[in-house]
Amino acid sequence: MLDGYHILTLTHRDAPLETIGQLVIPGDNTPATLRALKARFGWEELLYLSTCNRVVFLFYSAAPASDDLPVSVLKEICPHLSEQVQDAIADKMRLLHGAEAVRHLFEVAGSLDSLVVGEREIVRQLREAYDRNHAWHLTGDHLRLLMRFTIETAKEIYSQTAIGEKALSVVALAFSAMQKTGLAKDARILLIGAGQTNALFAKFLAKNGYRNVTVFNRTLEKAEHLAATLGGRALPFDALEHYSEGFDALVVCTGATQAVVTPALYRSLLASETSRKTVVDLSVPNNVDKRIVSEHPVHFVEIESLKTVANENLAHRERERLKAGDIIERRILAYRELWHERQVERALAHIPDEVRAVKERAVNEVFGKEFAELDNAAQALMLKMLNYMEKKCVAIPMKAAKAVVLRGKNSKSAKLV
Numbered sequence: 001m002l003d004g005y006h007i008l009t010l011t012h013r014d015a016p017l018e019t020i021g022q023l024v025i026p027g028d029n030t031p032a033t034l035r036a037l038k039a040r041f042g043w044e045e046l047l048y049l050s051t052c053n054r055v056v057f058l059f060y061s062a063a064p065a066s067d068d069l070p071v072s073v074l075k076e077i078c079p080h081l082s083e084q085v086q087d088a089i090a091d092k093m094r095l096l097h098g099a100e101a102v103r104h105l106f107e108v109a110g111s112l113d114s115l116v117v118g119e120r121e122i123v124r125q126l127r128e129a130y131d132r133n134h135a136w137h138l139t140g141d142h143l144r145l146l147m148r149f150t151i152e153t154a155k156e157i158y159s160q161t162a163i164g165e166k167a168l169s170v171v172a173l174a175f176s177a178m179q180k181t182g183l184a185k186d187a188r189i190l191l192i193g194a195g196q197t198n199a200l201f202a203k204f205l206a207k208n209g210y211r212n213v214t215v216f217n218r219t220l221e222k223a224e225h226l227a228a229t230l231g232g233r234a235l236p237f238d239a240l241e242h243y244s245e246g247f248d249a250l251v252v253c254t255g256a257t258q259a260v261v262t263p264a265l266y267r268s269l270l271a272s273e274t275s276r277k278t279v280v281d282l283s284v285p286n287n288v289d290k291r292i293v294s295e296h297p298v299h300f301v302e303i304e305s306l307k308t309v310a311n312e313n314l315a316h317r318e319r320e321r322l323k324a325g326d327i328i329e330r331r332i333l334a335y336r337e338l339w340h341e342r343q344v345e346r347a348l349a350h351i352p353d354e355v356r357a358v359k360e361r362a363v364n365e366v367f368g369k370e371f372a373e374l375d376n377a378a379q380a381l382m383l384k385m386l387n388y389m390e391k392k393c394v395a396i397p398m399k400a401a402k403a404v405v406l407r408g409k410n411s412k413s414a415k416l417v
């Protein structure tokens with residue numbers, strides 16, 4: 001039974017990215033917040049994923065999840081929001097159970113639910129999210145098994161359909177939107193943040209001959225590394241407030257959950273220049289204070305504004321989505337069986353240890369005196385026989401359990417025929 005799997009999620013399909021941004025847990029608080037959530041709701045395992053177009057809480061709980069979970073979770077992670085706002089966001093969240101939750105996860109991993117359908121970035125994000133949550137001791141066997149199967153499902157979708165062929169990415173769309181603002185090749189570009197997303201953006205800059213780039217980042221080494229790929233300069237994040245050389249384009253993307261480019265910082269970065277600037281903000285939530293856009297002449301590019309282009313991309317891939325859907329349905333059935341087998345395996349996992357303990361008790365305690373009186377050759381023969389018995393006794397229940405699983409499989413496939 002897959003009933004223990006649940007997903008609570010808010011995605012670009014149901015809410016603007018600004019709303020999704022409100023649910024992103026600030027970096028440093030993430031492990032503590034997630035541990036508190038897990039304890040508060042009695043979940044056995046938890047995985048939290050935040051990308052530019054969704055926030056996902058995937059959890060395993062044998063107890064059913066109640067319908068008011070969205071609002072209860074929001075109270076925990078966004079206590080600063082008013083009750084009215086919490087209710088409005090909760091209304092947009094989806095709570096999925098069992099096979100529906102598994103299906104959704106497969107769709108996310110196969111990029112069927114992405115803003116840009118077919119982009120493979122999501123597989124990396126999922127893998128990294130799993131590794132992080134695992135390192136925080138939030139996951140266990142149920143999510144380990146599901147994650148492994150999910151990644152395999154995604155690989156099958158990408159290899160057996162053309163969904164990922166010539167796929168665009170959010171970053172590619174943003175770069176193309178930036179170019180359309182007519183930015184000259186020698187434009188002064190300030191890249192704020194040196195994470196995965198800006199590193200990808202930098203590749204487009206380099207490929208298209210933009211070299212006049214200054215990278216700002218909290219960790220200077222990462223800025224230096226990225227700047228080197230562009231033949232640009234690197235400066236620490238704090239240097240932004242004293243930067244006085246002006247700019248033509250700002251590309252901002254960090255993991256901060258509040259604006260890092262405030263109106264005051266923007267004014268200072270302008271260095272008295274009045275020309276129209278290009279501002280690209282790829283962060284969710286936005287890292288550029290929106291007042292800047294209304295108070296200054298700006299070509300503003302953010303992920304929300306790329307949704308229309310992304311939808312055109314979706315229309316081209318409709319046939320491949322259907323093929324991927326078939327793969328997903330087949331994989332859900334396969335996962336159901338795998339999960340069942342794994343439960344049998346786990347239920348029997350203690351048997352070898354218990355049989356060994358019986359043998360040792362017999363030799364050392366129950367028949368300890370008699371055993372000690374035997375000569376060496378008799379003791380060796382006795383131990384050989386007991387070891388043989390131990391091996392055979394362990395195998396009996398394992399064999400029986402496998403036969404039960406096999407009978408179950410055969411009767412299911414007979415029903416399907």
Ligand SMILES: NC(=O)c1ccc[n+]([C@@H]2O[C@H](COP(=O)([O-])OP(=O)(O)OC[C@H]3O[C@@H](n4cnc5c(N)ncnc54)[C@H](OP(=O)(O)O)[C@@H]3O)[C@@H](O)[C@H]2O)c1
Binds near residue numbers: 027170197198254255
């Ligand atoms: N991955 C994607 O495909 C994708 C696509 C579009 C948008 N996004 C969005 O891009 C943002 C960043 O994602 P990412 O994958 O690039 O993250 P990432 O690889 O973890 O990098 C995060 C970057 O943000 C910096 N940073 C984090 N917290 C900060 C703070 N409070 N103040 C200043 N700098 C801070 C980090 O600096 P240090 O190096 O010093 O830690 C690092 O440069 C997220 O909002 C994400 O939703 C991601």
